[in-house]
Amino acid sequence: MGISERGGGRRISPLRRRMIRDMDLAGLTKGTQQAYICAVVDLVGYCKGKSPELITEEEVYRYVLWLRDGRGVARGTFQTRFYGLKFLFYRTLDRDWSLFFKNGFVGPGRSGCRGRCLATSAVA
Numbered sequence: 001m002g003i004s005e006r007g008g009g010r011r012i013s014p015l016r017r018r019m020i021r022d023m024d025l026a027g028l029t030k031g032t033q034q035a036y037i038c039a040v041v042d043l044v045g046y047c048k049g050k051s052p053e054l055i056t057e058e059e060v061y062r063y064v065l066w067l068r069d070g071r072g073v074a075r076g077t078f079q080t081r082f083y084g085l086k087f088l089f090y091r092t093l094d095r096d097w098s099l100f101f102k103n104g105f106v107g108p109g110r111s112g113c114r115g116r117c118l119a120t121s122a123v124a
Helices: 014-025 030-046 057-070 075-092
Strands: none
Touching: 014 030, 014 075, 030 057, 030 075, 057 075
């Protein structure tokens, strides 16, 4: 069974089902889909079980900084998680957040400016 049919032995939520449908329509492989779902599950854990539909851009921003600076994940892991969250919030939930579109957010291993890599115009 693929990820669209099982949710780890539990019923899958309508939001997860919608995200999986969107990923299928986008032609993403099952491996990419699983990685993107894991990114969302990890974010929900960071936000203490809060539904992704209720998570704010600021909370995602803090999670991404924690992922990069606090956990110090590898660059490839960081990018996969970031793009998984971008997929959920932009494609599935139709949120046009600047976090995902401003140039300047740097993953691990790319620059010495750790923790202050958002463009100044993105910080309000």
